[in-house]
Amino acid sequence: MQFQKEVEISAPREKVWQFIWDVDRFISCVPGCKDAKTIEEGKRYTATMVEKVGPFKVEFPTMIEVIEREELSRIKAQASGADNKIGSRMKVDLDVSLRTQDDKTILGFVAGVDILGKLAALGHGIIKRKADQVLDEFAQAVKQKLEGDS
Amino acid sequence: MLRRFRLEEPDSVAQVSELLGRFGDSAKVYAGGTELLLAMKEGLVRYERLINVKGLNGLSEVAVDNGTICIGALCTHRQLETSSMLQQKLPALVKLEQNVANVRVRQAGTIGGNLCFAEPHADPGTLLMALGAKMVAEKSSAKREIAAEEFFVDAYETSLEADEVLTEIRIPTPGANSRSAYLKFGYLERPSVGVALALTVNAGSISDTKIAVGCAGPAPRRVAEAEALFDGKGTQEAMRNLPAAGVIAGRAAEAISDLHGSQEYKEHIVGVLLKRAFQSLVS
Amino acid sequence: MSKAMSRQHDAQFIPVSFTLNGRSQEIEVEPHELLLDVVRDRLGLTGVKRSCDVEVCGACTLLVDGRPVSACTTLAFEVRGRSVLTIEGLAENGKLHPLQQAFIEHGGFQCGFCTPGMILAAKALLDEIPNPTEEQLKHFMHGNLCRCTGYKKIIESIMAAAKRMRSKA
Numbered sequence: 001m002q003f004q005k006e007v008e009i010s011a012p013r014e015k016v017w018q019f020i021w022d023v024d025r026f027i028s029c030v031p032g033c034k035d036a037k038t039i040e041e042g043k044r045y046t047a048t049m050v051e052k053v054g055p056f057k058v059e060f061p062t063m064i065e066v067i068e069r070e071e072l073s074r075i076k077a078q079a080s081g082a083d084n085k086i087g088s089r090m091k092v093d094l095d096v097s098l099r100t101q102d103d104k105t106i107l108g109f110v111a112g113v114d115i116l117g118k119l120a121a122l123g124h125g126i127i128k129r130k131a132d133q134v135l136d137e138f139a140q141a142v143k144q145k146l147e148g149d150s
Numbered sequence: 151m152l153r154r155f156r157l158e159e160p161d162s163v164a165q166v167s168e169l170l171g172r173f174g175d176s177a178k179v180y181a182g183g184t185e186l187l188l189a190m191k192e193g194l195v196r197y198e199r200l201i202n203v204k205g206l207n208g209l210s211e212v213a214v215d216n217g218t219i220c221i222g223a224l225c226t227h228r229q230l231e232t233s234s235m236l237q238q239k240l241p242a243l244v245k246l247e248q249n250v251a252n253v254r255v256r257q258a259g260t261i262g263g264n265l266c267f268a269e270p271h272a273d274p275g276t277l278l279m280a281l282g283a284k285m286v287a288e289k290s291s292a293k294r295e296i297a298a299e300e301f302f303v304d305a306y307e308t309s310l311e312a313d314e315v316l317t318e319i320r321i322p323t324p325g326a327n328s329r330s331a332y333l334k335f336g337y338l339e340r341p342s343v344g345v346a347l348a349l350t351v352n353a354g355s356i357s358d359t360k361i362a363v364g365c366a367g368p369a370p371r372r373v374a375e376a377e378a379l380f381d382g383k384g385t386q387e388a389m390r391n392l393p394a395a396g397v398i399a400g401r402a403a404e405a406i407s408d409l410h411g412s413q414e415y416k417e418h419i420v421g422v423l424l425k426r427a428f429q430s431l432v433s
Numbered sequence: 434m435s436k437a438m439s440r441q442h443d444a445q446f447i448p449v450s451f452t453l454n455g456r457s458q459e460i461e462v463e464p465h466e467l468l469l470d471v472v473r474d475r476l477g478l479t480g481v482k483r484s485c486d487v488e489v490c491g492a493c494t495l496l497v498d499g500r501p502v503s504a505c506t507t508l509a510f511e512v513r514g515r516s517v518l519t520i521e522g523l524a525e526n527g528k529l530h531p532l533q534q535a536f537i538e539h540g541g542f543q544c545g546f547c548t549p550g551m552i553l554a555a556k557a558l559l560d561e562i563p564n565p566t567e568e569q570l571k572h573f574m575h576g577n578l579c580r581c582t583g584y585k586k587i588i589e590s591i592m593a594a595a596k597r598m599r600s601k602a
Contacts, residue, residue, distance in 0.1 A: 054268065054306020055178070055195050087193055118193055125406030126270070126305050129368065156445055157464035157510070187506045188487055200464065228500075252576020253554070254503045255488055339489050 001115075001128050006108040007139040011146040013098055016105045017072050019146055020096070029141035031134050033062075042066060049081060049090070053130055058083045058119060060090050073098050088117035107142060111135060152190055158201045163315050167289040169201050171313040179203055179315065181224060184251075184259035185267040209262075209317055212236060219321040223262025228253070230261060239323055240281070242330040242346075246273050249334070262316045268369065270305045271340035271410070276364030277332040278319060279372055280346035286318040287311070295320070298370075305368035327352050329431045333423040334365065341365045342410035345399070345423035349380060351432060356380045356388050361395070361424065366416040367404030375402070376424075385432050392428055396421025449513040454522025462509040469493050469504035472519060480520035480549040491577030494550035495519055501557045520549035523556070531601075532556055532594040541590030543581035551577050555591045563599055567592075 009016055020026055027036035027047050036047040049060040060081030068076035075096040082089045093112040098105055113131050120127070158177070160166050169177055177199040180186060189195045203209075203224065210224040212233050219239055221230065230236060231247040250256055250264075250273060264274050265285065279298040287294055287310055296309060303309050310316060324330065330348035334341040344365040350358040359377040364370035376398040379391035400417030407413045446461045453476065462471060472478050472495065481504055484492035488503040495504045496518040497511075523530040532552050535541065542548040551574070558565060558573040565573070570591060579587060 054304070055189070056306065057175075057195075085193075085196070123270075123406075123408050125408030125410075126368065129305075129406060151470070152465040152467065154444070154463065154465050157447065183508065184488060184506065187508070191486065191506070248572070252489070252491070253557075253573055254491065254494060254501045254576055257500050257502055258507065 001113045001124075001131060003111045003113065003132060003135050004108075005111075005135050005139045006106055007143050008101070009105045009107055009143050009146050010103075011105055012103075013072055013100050013105045016098055016107060016146060019142070020075065025145065026142070029138050029145060031137045031141070042069070051130065051134065053126060056086075056119075058086055058088060058090075060088075062090070083119075086118050088115060088119035090115055107139070109135075109139075152187070153196060155197050156199045158199055159205050160201065160203075161205050161207070163206060163288050163317060164290045166201055166203055166206070166315050167313045169199070170315075171290075173199055174312065177201055179263075179266070181263040182226065182259040183263075184255050185263065185269060203315070210260075214239075214323070215320075217323050219323055221261060221319040221321070223265075223316045223318060224260050225262075227251075227256035227259050227261065227264070231256060240321065240330075242332050243274075243277060243281070246277050246332045249273070251339075261319065265301070265319070266308055266310065266316050268302060268304075268306050268308050269340070270368050270406075271336075271342065271365050273332065273334060273341055273344055273364070275302055276344045276362045276370040277330070277346040278321070279362035279364075279370050280332075280348040280360040281321050281324070281330060282348075282360065283319050283321045285316055286320060287314040288317045289314045299372050302369035302371075307369075324348070325350060325358075328358065331427040331430050333427050333430075335419050335423060336365070336410070338410060340410075343403075343416050343419040343423060344370075345420055345427055347424065347427040347431060349431060351385065354384050356383055356385060356432070361399055363399050363403040363420050366410075366420060367406055369404075371402050371404065373399045373402040380428075388432070389428070392425050393421070396424045399424050447510040447513070449510055451512045451514065452516040454517070454519060464508065464510060466509040467505065468495065468502070468507040468509045468512060471509040472504060472517075478519045478521050482546060482549065484546070489576065489578070490547070491550045491554060492547050494553045494577065496553050496557055499557060499560055501554050518553065518556075520553060523552065530556070531597045532559070532591070535590040535594035535597065536587075539590040539593055540586045541582065542587075547577065547579045547581075551579065551587060555594070558591070559595050559598060564595065 023036050023038055023045055027033050032050045033047050038045055043066050045064040047062050049062050051058050060083050062079050062081035064079045066077045077094045079092040091114040095110040097108045115127050158169055178197045180200040181203050209222040211222045213220050227247045227250045231244055237244045264272055283298045284295040285301045287296055301308055328350045332346045334344040336342040342365055346362040348360040349356050359380040361373045361376050362370050376395040379395045380388045400420040403420050405413040405416035445464055448461050450459050469483055472481055481495055482492040483505055484490045486505050488506045493503050493505040494501050498515050532555050554574055554577045562569055
């Protein structure tokens with residue numbers, strides 16, 4: 001599943017860039033994400049993703065790895081996790097970009113999300129909708145946190 | 151093979167409510183089990199306790215109470231499909247129930263369980279919405295009625311509170327010139343698109359239109375915008391509005407592309423079913 | 434040692450008194466046990482089959498109080514106080530039930546895997562509607578799948594059995 005989101009943030013680029021690397025605050029913007037930990041500064045992090053669709057709940061202990069980094073403009077990362085209780089695996093390829101437009105920063109991300117295993121039985125459509133919701137809420141939360149600060 | 155769980159067999163709704171409140175997410179109401187046990191077998195959900203509600207009295211009757219048709223939540227689909235009273239007053243519902251899954255599922259599965267599990271690819275909710283049904287939710291201390299439009303929140307999610315039990319479905323008896331139809335389409339085990347239409351025709355003029363679409367999206371939805379294209383119109387004008395109504399209803403379904411079909415395909419089928427439903431009611 | 438014992442104490446056993454093919458049975462089951470497993474593994478009646486495991490194919494059809502259920506998705510304790518009929522219980526004193534006879538005479542089965550479920554479902558149909566139309570038959574039998582026969586012979590067999598059963602009645 002592919003997703004593309006863009007959000008306009010009334011904050012300078014440097015501030016947005018810094019915010020991304022402030023792992024605790026950044027992770028807290030992802031709905032259902034908690035317990036963010038830095039394993040290797042700038043390179044490896046862990047967190048727990050908890051998502052619920054009706055009675056179906058998944059808990060993915062997630063490993064996040066930063067693959068590429070272009071100062072102030074681009075991050076390529078990969079997140080993966082498995083919920084052994086339910087028998088499902090998750091993999092996300094994330095491409096985050098920053099660009100300036102007038103005096104605002106456009107934060108864009110392209111996410112390739114793969115859910116494998118039992119959870120897929122729920123139906124591709126339901127999962128896609130949920131993932132879309134999560135990414136939307138994430139983008140809005142980042143915008144609010146950054147704009148609220150000034 | 152199912153994981154071990156503890157069976158609770160309360161004999162009152164208040165007890166069920168109390169158990170749900172006490173054990174929260176680790177307990178679940180169990181009636182026919184036709185959806186729940188499947189999810190448990192797949193390992194998609196786990197419960198420490200199942201609360202068998204089949205022992206509760208008075209929840210498996212079909213009756214008329216002062217002009218309101220009351221269907222107990224524990225009525226099986228089979229009971230509803232063979233009810234002569236329902237055949238008389240709500241033939242569209244009987245036809246729907248006759249075509250739920252297969253005879254074994256209809257034998258065990260309850261209407262209450264169907265509504266509460268809120269599987270997107272299901273029939274009853276859509277028609278009940280077009281019939282103006284209200285769901286009665288009870289807990290230890292209180293009882294309330296939830297309009298069908300507010301009952302279905304999202305895929306597998308209803309507006310029932312954690313310790314509430316669905317006990318009854320109440321449907322106003324349709325008036326003399328009121329008609330309803332439910333049409334569905336699907337070639338997989340579960341329905342892919344469902345459309346319900348209810349309206350009153352008086353001297354060539356249409357009123358009280360209710361349109362609901364289900365199965366295509368995460369939950370059944372009323373489509374007021376499409377209803378407006380029929381209400382207060384003569385039958386000829388309404389017929390001319392059918393294509394537009396179909397497009398509106400298709401979009402309102404919030405169709406999801408999945409194995410049942412693409413979003414565009416489902417939206418198109420909604421329009422087709424709406425047209426056929428209308429033609430079956432207004433000849 | 435103590436772990437196994439405490440598990441025994443924790444386990445919940447439900448006494449199930451029921452009639453199986455006309456004879457009384459008394460067993461104890463845990464809540465999570467499925468009827469299909471109890472009938473096949475514990476009671477040794479393997480006519481009922483596990484096939485799709487999701488209530489769709491009908492190979493696990495059993496009659497409980499004369500009504501068809503999916504044994505694969507029925508908890509065993511649910512038959513307490515009820516009568517259960519499996520395919521093994523259909524023949525009486527070695528004499529085949531008219532449905533069984535008809536399936537043989539009319540070629541209503543090939544590999545036979547769906548057949549126990551098919552015949553039991555047909556029995557439930559004919560007990561409810563002794564003279565069904567083909568539409569009624571197909572509607573009732575909709576949930577019993579066959580990969581071999583293409584259904585024509587199954588329909589013929591059931592109709593033939595229905596006719597014979599009506600003439601006897």
